[in-house]
Amino acid sequence: MPSQLGIQAGENGVKAGGCCTPKQDQIPQKMSVPPTKVLPIIFLPGIMGSNLRMSAKRQALLTKSNNIAWRPDRTGEALAMVNATAARRQLQLDPWETEVDIYDPATNSTGNSKESAAQRHDLGTIRVSLNPEGKSPLLTDDPVGAPNPKTKEMKAKERGWGEVYFGSYRGILEICEIALNHSWLQSSWGRIFKTDPGEWGAVSSPAVKALLEKEHKEAIKGCWFPVHAMGYNWLQSNGESAKILSRRIRDLIEKYIEQKYQCEKVILITHSMGGLVARALIHPQIGGLESVVLGIVHGVMPANGAPAAYKRMRCGFEESFGGLDPAPKVLGNFGSEVTAVLGNSQGGLELLPNKVYGNGWLEVRQNGVLLHSLPKGNNPYSEIYRLPGKWFNLLREDWLNPARVRGAGFKRTCDLLQGAEEFHDAIRDTYHPLSYAHYGADPSRASWERVVWNLDKSRSSANWQDLLIASDNGHGVLELSTTGEASEVNISFSIDGIAAAPVSIPGALGVSLGKSSGAGDQTVPLRSAENQLRSGKFKGIFQQRGYEHQASYSDNNAVQSTLYSLSRIIAIMKWSGNA
Template sequence: MFPVHAMGYNWLQSNARSAKVLAERIQHLILTYKGQGFTCEKVILITHSMGGLVARALIHPKMGNLKDQVLGIVHGVMPALGAPAAYRRMRCGFEEGSLRMNPAPKFLGNSGNEVTAVLGNSPGGLQLLPSCAYGNGWLEVRKNGILLDQFPKNGDPYQEIYCLRGKWFGLLREEWLNPANNAYAGLTATIDLLQDARQFHLDIADTFHEQSYGHYGADTLRASWERIVWNLSGSLADSAWADYRITNDSMKGKLTLAGTTARGGKVAGIHVELGPSQGAGDQTVPLRSSDRQLLSGRFKAIFRQTGYEHQNSYSSTAVLHSTLFSIVRIAATMNWKDDA
């Protein structure tokens, strides 16, 4: 029987910073048990969602540097490559769910401006955005269902989407970033945080513990924002659509655009709407991101599962079973000093 400790962290601060804080707490815990006469050399980490990124940072030599004291890690519903849902929330607010009875969006951010004011100034929140490794083409612009273009094109969402200025489909509405007019907040500060997020993603890209186990949703019935699709309506055919400006924003996924056509004419009243969620996953993390764990070849076992939603994953019997299996397998690798 092993003692169990729950350790929270500030998800708004950088995951690298959280890793350093948790490393100190875990080291203190180990010393406490040793001081009480117990054998305590290593810990097993069980994570949920972003906690998986923190755990990977925890064993990184330049962050938590705790690899020697970690026996293994169980990753639950980890957004291994980030999640486009973060983009969606910064432009449209948190999702209300299929029954529209979930009160969480009212508190977490009911509209794009509310979420951007928080996540746009949060190192950890920005680290949830899709990394370069997520790949190209996950942000689409369509007109009456026909694909006009998709981004990123060159594997760099930071420059092509997140830090992009003057384009209505970019991540940041600059006027939403600093509602309090704080001298230390605003576009420049957020771009600096995005560059930090890029570096964090690069630093942990190949950081996995040798005893890693993972479980995550691969449910085709739980659409998970694998792609973000903006749909333009109307009959106007114009190649200058990318340069239109926003004249009205519902902050929940409906825009009105105006601008100058490729031939120099004026156009207004162009309606744009964010399309519905699509792609298998757990309603938040798409399989395209989660499967990085499987494709890495670095995990002892992967459980691709169905039947649960991201936030409540540990309420699933399948998740509990796979977690228990993983813990037992990790514990079996311990070389106890008393073993003869």
């Protein structure tokens, strides 16, 4: 007699069972067997996109009630830093006294006896509704009566969603979890199938074709795609972060194998600095994970660095997100505040333009006439970053160590810059052979392609290179003199038409920061991002418009090109054995 089949999740995997039906019953019996293969999707955030906690020693020094060093989703913490001194910022965001704030319910490492890890990593309601049949690794509530049942919110915490800037990244995490794991056609895919990728900014070469529904369904058949997030300490070198994440990714694969799934590779999605970490992850002498990473989707990566990093260390952050993003105000509105943090952070210094970015991005002009530009020999490290005693160099030595930390200062920062140079050289040509990228190429999003210092047009500039800083408002207005001393004569300046505080030096030479220019996303200029195109190593490139850097994954074109790229990468997967 035909048998009535069913399935159940056993301790050692999925088991089939059934019962007999009358011989007359000729209706075919069907059994839905859930996949046993898992291909994790891992999201790597950008700078300031990973939550950090500080050591107990540093917490005590700062007399904080918890150990939060950086958690932009926590409004109270962000507001407390807005008016913090440069010294406070240096101590709270110290790469030697911080680590990723990983969800750890066993030890409840919050630095606050009244706050559990679950409370610290609370994400609210996860906007994912998945109801797979049988056992799955997805974000679903366990059925009532299951042993040690977990909600989807609890599972999201275990996936690392609470260790990243959730307010900024939740959209892309939830969209990927839903879109890749639903068994029916979703509206997100309906806008992708048969659509010319040129609508999302795809360049003509490398050519990419429209995705067909049957291609996608064949690619995802028989596999789960759980979405994870992994933070990293963005204050430390991206090379060190890659080594740590390499171990975490291998442990994740092993965890799925222990749960009786076939798990062999992962796919990475990155935002901004996360792309540099991903490149280090696959580098054979750093992370060594190229054989484990099936492919990478890079979003708004500063492939060759960004002059905005120089500008912000000298003149502070600009407003972003329409003023709603707390990160710029917390990192610093003034150069002294930003330098106190990034000047002691190798990770931050690794966002500076590298040798491949090219010459001439730092300019000195008077009356529109170019007087000088740097670098000239494709080495910004020696020509700008480690250059001492020049008013136009990167480092204001008196801004580096406001907290008077032992060992901090110009020499240590130069050592960090040496490490940044070595990191840049190491990953210079490192891209995964199965890479896709999207980035801003918007002419209306001026992105500091170059930084311009304008000399006061009414004064002599014959000896401008040898002058000393007499006054610096930390926001792009300087006064230079032969002695480096100020006096009592008021001279007013403006930045982009906005009046700045007057400074006063008779016979001194005024300098002001020029306007941002160059297509991009307001942070990463096209000149840097398009190195991915020039490399010739990518399977698809999407040059896009309409979004600001941090908000890129809130843009429909960025999301749709990401889903398209994921489907194309998944289709390449070749599983070992017959499982």
